Each structure stands twice: as structure tokens, then as C-alpha cells.
Amino acid sequence: MNRMDLYDGVTDIRDDLIDRAKSAPKRKRYKKVRWFGAIAAVLVLSILAVSFFGPGRGLTAYALAEAQYPQMAPYPGEPHSDKEFDAWWESILAQRRDLGDLSSLQDFFQNSTSVFLSDAEGRNKVYSPLNVYMALSMLAQLTDGESRSQILSLLGSGSMDDLRKQASDVWNATYRDDGALTSILANSLWLNKDIRYNQDTMDILARDFYASSYQGEMGTDAYDKALQEWLNQQTGGLLKEQADNLTMDADTVLALATTVYYKAKWDEEFSKGDTAPQTFHSPAGDMETDFMHQRQAQLYYWGSKFSAISQSFEEGGEMWFLLPDEGVTPQELLSDKEAMEFIFHRDSWENEKRLFVNKSIPKFDVASQFDLMDGLEKLGVADIFDPYRADFTPTVLDTDIPLAVSEANHAARVVIDEEGCIAAAFTVAADTAGAAMPPDEEVDFVLDRPFLFYITKSGLPLFVGIVNTPTE
């Protein structure tokens, strides 16, 4: 007998049992339960990526085309009426998209992750594949000729029409702003007031990429502040340090800013009382840091060089932790076919088992900022960086201005936490997780050495990162 037989057996239970279950049992009148706290116990924060272009000048920022975000009904708190719940559920369903065959997109996610994270070398590094996908999709719309072809080829898209449709679906599938979960890919263009732009292109960006276009005087504090404020607003102020360093000089013709903001609460909160200091074996040396602990029956996965578990967020999305086996570094996993298959192409996994997992996960706050240009060139996108080859004809009406991307910054930060921190005695068993098949009943999953993590929403990778030091 197997699980399919059980499913069939449940399918054929008596009719009267099925009918009776249509109405809810009498409610117990004990304490009210809040469905979501005002303060998230876990924060998974934001990223921003900004790309700058060369020559230009102008005055105050104002919108040329503004993106209209879908209106979502608020998550129904307690108590709530059926009407409130239905309205919320309707708006959830309205965001669902069938993303179809994602294999070519997943190839991009995998290849770009390997390129951008492989040089972490003992440092923390965080990359948002979805954010860079959005920025590149917009750049494809802004360019033509070989510049566009190189981007389409990297993203595995057959045509600009296909890419527009896919980008719009991806945007919608990941969008959520209902008070319980915030997951927003925000895009914007910052234009020079002295340049004439193609309004049709800006309208397409607003419609299909949910990107707002602003126009103002480059090289002024006011316009820089407008950009910084926009970035801080979109990322909840969590990348303020990085955003405040971004300025647009008088030569900038166009700045492209895309952000991902994701804020969610664990589905199963970590008990504050179980958090305790423990040793993390960082490449820089052993350090004491706070570890959260939880025991849960869940699926445990393993490969020849790693073991993995996932931790769900309330109302959608998951965070995955990949622990390399002893003696294997996170970078080695990035070039390991099996590990990459697990992260980016997993439909089913043979080596999985439902077990009691004793989790020990360090609270961490990791951030990184790096230039995407070298990596993108390695991935075959080169023309947009060369003023003599870049083709931005769909963007500007004055086509004699040589344009090229002169800077492509990518900043990301991920914080995981539980509210407060009360030290308590908790003895953790030695790490036994490894490539071998796990024991029958339970396993310890102890992230006390460098590891990989990734966060997905609707199956798409919002963030991938390497933690070498939980707190810097």
C-alpha cells in the first residue's frame, strides 16, 4: 500500500461523511487568535539594482508615465465577515498566472547565479535573479538590434512580444500587497529633461513592466533626492545606506532603477525562548551568534554534497537552506550540477523524506553591493555597455546621441529574525546531517558553517545568497 492508495481510499469515503463536512463544526469560544502580527517576526528584506547611462542634462522630477499597481483587498483580520474573506481571496486569485514552461528562464536564473555568486570568497553575497531579470527585460524594451538580441538570448526569449508577456506574468505572479505579505517588484526610469524620449516606449514600460517614468534635471540634488526617496520608499528604507550613495550626474540620459521588496512572517514562528548563542564556524574564524531552534515534521532533502530543508512563510513563499557537507564550500555547490538542479530545476526529488527535523538556524543580516557589468558580459550581454555598438533607438527621439550603460549596481540585503531575543539553555546535538540517507525518525539540521539560501515566491527565485558570516 502506498500514498496514492491512501488518496484513493480517502476519495471513496462514504457520501454522508463528505456531505456533513460541508458545514463547519460548532466553534469553540476560547481565545481569539490574531492571524498576523502588526510587526513581522521575520523580515526578509530588499534589494535594489540601478543602471546608469551616459550623456545629458535638466529640472524637477515629474512623472511621464506612471505604473498602476493592482488593488488588493486587505488580508482579513479577526473577526472578519465572509464578504471580507471572499474579497481578499478574489484579489489573490486575480494575481495568479500560469507561467507555462519556465525552463529557459530557469537556465538564466541558474547561469547568472553561478556567475554573480561564485566570487564570494569568504564574504556574504546576495543576488536577486528576479530583479536582474526585470531590469534586463526593461533594457530589452529600450534597445533594438544586437543589443536586444543578446538580452533575449540570455533570457531564453524567442521575441520581444514573448518577453513582455512573460515579464508581465512574472510581475503579477510575484506581486502581493495585502497587509499580510509584501512582495513587490518595483521598476522606474529616471529621464533627463533636456532629451526627447519616445512616449510609446514609456507607455509600454508602464503597462507591461509596471515601471513609472520620471523626468527632471540631472546632476541636481533635488533630482538625486527624488531617486533616493523612491528607492527608500520601495525598499522600506532598509537599503538606505546603499540608496543614499546613488547619484545621477549631469551627463546621465537615463537611469533605470528596479527593486524587489519582500517582507513576510514565518508560517511557524521560532520560539523566542529557544534562541540561544552558539558557535558559527565562519571562514574568518569561529564566532558566537544567536541561533533559532525549532523541531518540526517536514520534508528533508539530501544530495551527494548537501542537505536541505525549506521554511515556509505565512501566506506564500518559502526560504530554502542548503547546507554543504563537511569540507564542501557554498561556492562548490554553485558549480555542482546536482545542487543547481535541486535549486533551479527540481520537479521531484528522489532523496527526500518526511522526518522530524531539529533545526538550528542562525539569525542573520547579510547585504552586498556589486557591479553587474562584468558578469553580464560573461553571460553574453555586451553591446549595451559599448557606446559605439549599443542601440537605444526605441528610447530616444534624438538618435544621434551615443548611449550606453555605464554602471549597473546591484545591492541586496536579506535579514531573517524572530521578534526579540531571550537567551535560553538549549543543548544542540552534534551535526549529523550529511550525504548519507538520514535516519528513520529524525535528523539534526545545524547551519553552523557557511551555507546557501534562496527565497522563492510562486516558484521563482527572489533572492539567492551565501552566508559566510551571519552578522557583519
Next chain:
Amino acid sequence: MEDAAIIELYHKREEQAIAESNRKYGGMCRSIALRLLGLMEDAEECVNDTWYAAWNKMPPDRPASLGAFLGRITRNLSISRFRRDRAQKRYAGMEVLLSELEECVPSPGTVEESMERHALADAISAWLDELKDADRWLFIRRYWYAEPVKELARVLNEQPNTCSQRLNRLRKGLRAYLESKGLET
């Protein structure tokens, strides 16, 4: 429209039967398929196939409960689709449900491997009869209607965690029940 009247329409080969079924049970079937398959398009196809299958079964069938009859067809079509397409598509809801149901599978040797489907269904029904109302409701809503734990917890006015633990206990209970009764069937 009353179930009996809808069933009568099927027997008279009136296509209105399908419209009425959709009106009354479309929401339920669509929810089951969507929760199991997770993909809107596949779920929609599954529901359309449900009406087609119902049309072929009635006549001769005259189900005592039309809702259970149609929902059962949707479940059967969903698992067939899962068996057929799971290599290409990720039916997350079904995966989760099956991984949970796996915990109810009796240990090898305790129950006849070839236990008939209807005998297993009878055994599960008998076990459900012995449960408290809230537990019975919870198990059926989770594993027959495929409702998410969070929604069930909301109705029961419980923490999702508490609800999960309760389901965990129920799965273990079913497994023990089947193991204790398995050799008699």
C-alpha cells in the same frame, strides 16, 4: 436546483444538467482541483472533464449525493493528471497532500498489500465515524476537500500550528487504526 432535479436532467440527456452542475458544484470542484494542482488552466480542464465524465456516468448512475459524486470525479481526474504529468509540471498541492497521507500508510506486513480500494475506503470511513466532530471535519476538509491548513485553522479559531499538530495526530491515528484492522479485511 435540487440535486434530484439535476440528476433527472442528466438522465433526460438535457445539456442544462451541466450548466446546473457548474452553478451548484462548480465552485467546489474548481477549488478542489486548484488546490491539488495549483495551475489555473489544468484545474479548469479538470473541472470541464468532470462534467464530461458525469455526463457519461449518468445514466445509469443515480448518486445519492451529487456533490460527493462530482467532487470524487474531480479528485480522480486530478490524481490521474498528477500521475501522468508530474515529471513535467509541479503540482505542489498534490505533492504536499500525498506527502502528508504517506504518514498514514501502514507499515509493510501489517496490512495486505493488495487491499481493495473499497475495503480501504470502508476502513477509513469507519475510523472517521469514531472521531469527534471537529476532528472528523478537519480530516475530511483537509484530505478530501484539500483545504489549506491555514483556512481550516481560521474556521476552527485555532493557530495554524495547533491545527497542523492535530492533523499530525490524526494521521498517526489512522495509520494505527489501519494496522490494527488491516489483517481482518
